[in-house]
Amino acid sequence: MKLLKGNIIHAPTLEKLETIENGALLLEDDGTIREVLHAAPQDFDGRVYDCSGQLIMQSFADMHLHAPQFPNVGMGMDLPLLDWLKTYTFPVEAKFADLDYARRIYRRLAHDLIANGTTRVCMFSSLHTDATLVLMEELENAGVTGFVGKVNMDRNGGENLEETTEESIRETRRWLEGCRRFRFVRPIITPRFTPACTDELMTALGKIAAEQNLCVQSHLSENLDEIAWVRSLHPDCAQYWESYDKFGLWKSHTVMAHCIRSDERERTAIREAGVVVAHCPDSNINLCSGIAPVREMLNEGIHVTLGTDIAAGSSLAGSRMVTMSIQASKVRSFTDPAHPAFLTVPEAYYLGTTSGHRYFGAGSGFTPGDRLHAVVVDDRSFTETPWALSLPERLERALYTMNAANITAVWSEGRLVHTHEAKSVREHRTRIVARGAK
Amino acid sequence: MKLLKGNIIHAPTLEKLETIENGALLLEDDGTIREVLHAAPQDFDGRVYDCSGQLIMQSFADMHLHAPQFPNVGMGMDLPLLDWLKTYTFPVEAKFADLDYARRIYRRLAHDLIANGTTRVCMFSSLHTDATLVLMEELENAGVTGFVGKVNMDRNGGENLEETTEESIRETRRWLEGCRRFRFVRPIITPRFTPACTDELMTALGKIAAEQNLCVQSHLSENLDEIAWVRSLHPDCAQYWESYDKFGLWKSHTVMAHCIRSDERERTAIREAGVVVAHCPDSNINLCSGIAPVREMLNEGIHVTLGTDIAAGSSLAGSRMVTMSIQASKVRSFTDPAHPAFLTVPEAYYLGTTSGHRYFGAGSGFTPGDRLHAVVVDDRSFTETPWALSLPERLERALYTMNAANITAVWSEGRLVHTHEAKSVREHRTRIVARGAK
Structure with missing residues (x-):
């Protein structure tokens, strides 16, 4: 078994967005979703993908x-x-x-x-x-x-x-x-x-x-x-x-x-x-x-x-x-x-997300029995907010402002198919040189 | 004097886009535009900012x-x-x-x-x-x-x-x-x-x-x-x-x-x-x-x-x-x-670009006498195209698809105020792990 920990955001139906702060997805070895957990288990024996603080969204x-x-x-x-x-x-x-x-x-x-x-x-x-x-x-x-x-x-x-x-x-x-x-x-x-x-x-x-x-x-x-x-x-x-x-x-x-x-x-x-x-x-x-x-x-x-x-x-x-x-x-x-x-x-x-996945036979949102299709979004480098955002707010902000640089992992058909360094481009690789520049 | 070399794209008027392949901007020491050149001079004594192959656009x-x-x-x-x-x-x-x-x-x-x-x-x-x-x-x-x-x-x-x-x-x-x-x-x-x-x-x-x-x-x-x-x-x-x-x-x-x-x-x-x-x-x-x-x-x-x-x-x-x-x-x-x-x-x-800059007293596009306001866009990491694109085509593609990661330098009021590593995020920092993944 495997465990993917983080803030879970999925849309079981058109009318219903479900969010879980500090939740986890319990996966079979082949990446099939066993259970959507409202908290990560304390002692877990298998492999843990720790995306705490990040958003685990549907792909x-x-x-x-x-x-x-x-x-x-x-x-x-x-x-x-x-x-x-x-x-x-x-x-x-x-x-x-x-x-x-x-x-x-x-x-x-x-x-x-x-x-x-x-x-x-x-x-x-x-x-x-x-x-x-x-x-x-x-x-x-x-x-x-x-x-x-x-x-x-x-x-x-x-x-x-x-x-x-x-x-x-x-x-x-x-x-x-x-x-x-x-x-x-x-x-x-x-x-x-x-x-x-x-x-x-x-x-x-x-x-x-x-x-x-x-x-x-x-x-x-x-x-x-x-x-x-x-x-x-x-x-x-x-x-x-x-x-x-x-x-x-x-x-x-x-x-x-x-x-x-x-x-x-x-x-x-x-x-x-x-x-x-x-x-x-x-x-x-x-x-x-x-x-x-x-x-x-x-x-x-x-x-x-x-x-x-x-x-x-x-x-x-x-x-x-x-x-x-x-x-x-x-x-x-x-x-x-x-x-x-x-x-x-x-x-x-x-x-x-869900509507397209359903076409291929998937269930409603993250559904036990489905192979995992998910994207992990690191929104912690986004602008500081004056209060702690709710997960629906973080979802909205991510959808409007994210790009590939914010996606730290992608799961497809139960497989981890992509990883990406977590820090934003901004923090790592840009330089403002104006102060004192000529 | 300074020289900024690259492909120049500016819009002197609403009706007119001007593009120069392998052109150059000749600048005074304070970043004032002296001349827009259709080719870089062979022997130039001052500092050269070589952005050959990239797009020098108006900021x-x-x-x-x-x-x-x-x-x-x-x-x-x-x-x-x-x-x-x-x-x-x-x-x-x-x-x-x-x-x-x-x-x-x-x-x-x-x-x-x-x-x-x-x-x-x-x-x-x-x-x-x-x-x-x-x-x-x-x-x-x-x-x-x-x-x-x-x-x-x-x-x-x-x-x-x-x-x-x-x-x-x-x-x-x-x-x-x-x-x-x-x-x-x-x-x-x-x-x-x-x-x-x-x-x-x-x-x-x-x-x-x-x-x-x-x-x-x-x-x-x-x-x-x-x-x-x-x-x-x-x-x-x-x-x-x-x-x-x-x-x-x-x-x-x-x-x-x-x-x-x-x-x-x-x-x-x-x-x-x-x-x-x-x-x-x-x-x-x-x-x-x-x-x-x-x-x-x-x-x-x-x-x-x-x-x-x-x-x-x-x-x-x-x-x-x-x-x-x-x-x-x-x-x-x-x-x-x-x-x-x-x-x-x-x-x-x-x-x-120009229309806003004009509000602050600037001329039409890159104008001799104005302090330089420019952004250098590296579009060479974009998808391969089946033919060499014209500069107007590259401008359009850049506007529709660029983000901050593609901007390698920014000039403001004659000063180089920002630099950024040239290679795309994609090339450097992502990893597709699906091949053979479990």
Whole structure:
């Protein structure tokens, strides 16, 4: 048995934040949570990870991001969507035919995800089968778990970024064979979006998903032009979502990114099918797409999760994903005539952690029987406060102000996958030279 | 003479970003810019600061922030404005009667501003005269320049946070006496906002500002409740701004934070008086106040600058202040029926740097004759890109993704005030342990 000691902060449900000062997590040897303790036992025989004074938070689950766009983070944000795709996204994505390049970029991506406290992902790769396998290997080696999809795209792709239908189907099957060797990173069927896939390809993907019992991810109702395009391609579909439903791709555990323009009818279809929404606030604002009706979705009982949508989102950090969801919900609260209530900190923390973990079968917060997914945050180098903060206050401050330098340890699937020196960059490595400077 | 070598990026005007690959800044011994060079001279006799490969950017100017709220950063963001003031802002502000406390907090604040590349500020202190002098001393020692105001508040303050009118006037004069010893940090008259100051106090402040030729800063039209409150206090004023104008506080170089609800008539008054707007997008979204009509202001020729508005804003970083202004303008572009164009990266960079520096008399970008205000950003540890980036691309990426760890040097008023080890935190101090981990 092992013991992880510290201040525990987790969100069992959307409505409930649970905090334990000086608590502990009792773990099996394989990192399975045995018990959440309100105090560390006095005499404990096994290995102790002493994070006293620090925050033991749930790790983040990033439910929508594009791995091959990682080199583009923070670039081309001034461009309209189609120019951005043409100038940045597609040319960079095409580079992943080169496996050495893919290895370097994906190793860094996997490292940066873990260093920022993200241990579960639902991720798009490119259409390159071998680079996708490299991505999965690098994620697995670094300790990132979850789903990765080789992208399918047999029409309306960029230069060097389109497969034939036959090739796309054949490569998907080859990729699925290659995936068998991974334990923690599993495949997910990934048609890029309706306009990028012929009916023939969609039919085949629906069939493969059913045959091999695989989940599906794609994009839905991000903006009005896209919706009009889908309508022109599928005049028989009253709404965008039906273009997935038609081919057996609209089902329980299908992850749909964005859903900004999903009206009540589309949202009913989402809820009834058990489709999961990946809300990507940073991306949606950067691309001027709008802000999804998250409060309505939650009220209706839809399973909402969060995504960074790298590289239309400009930060890989899970903490930023959470606070952006709050800020976006505030914008919606003061611009939408219905003034929906904004997301509170505990709600947004739940969406960025538990809600995503639940997608992969985890329980509610730190749950006995689950392998541990946690991030340890050292907030003791933050500015002195005039009174001792409560744990909910420390959670809020951490989410708004932390970066990778404050994360001292990351646990994923029961394994300690990352450690980092505890003291802040500020204390160690900067020097103010002004006093008496010339 | 001295030479600062590197890639130069500055914004002489709102419309124009100027970049020089492998350029140099030739400086006088006191740090005054002699010349912006398109190549470093081959044989140079003086001291050389070699930042080759790095970005030499203008430092940031934070034109609105509350120093005593620094301990509250990232807390209480879920609360309505008045509860937030009561729970966090006022109790913490009251603590600054304690000079040891003030010294510790303000030393850290000054350090963090410089470490994040902000060298000019227009800042609110609390109403405490001595703590305000401590603040100015700490800023001056760290290399932060600009204006600081002892706050005046003789009504509607919090507990332990109100002066009598007579006290407020007397203390203001005592404070102004104490300011004479500072070289780079100068006083600015600071009525908190109209509802916090009696007519008698406002009259006295207008008189002091005129007598001592001082600038003025305050808040304007942040939200509708505040505007209604001002109207009830000053029924003779058709608009909020007139409650400052009445007392001689509405004049050239008056800085007004927010101006979210400033309509065309109020904006005309702003422009005609030479009042400067401090736009605080992060704060405005956190408090659900709305988003200021920045594009309209710029089109009308108003002098717009940016502020973090700590602690209603959740980040001290100038880079974040700049990108938040872009994101806020995008929200405005897709929610305002007139669809005003969003701020481009060069425009927002100009607003966060040159526009603020100009307020203090600086020229357009790096200008011969000005003392150097610059930040050196090492972006070489960022993710590998598939092609060599242009300097405008590197600027954009730096603004969206940098933090203090990427800032290797800061120059303020011609002085090198901060240095920092060049390598990224990632390279030095983190360890992925997953490979083979149990």
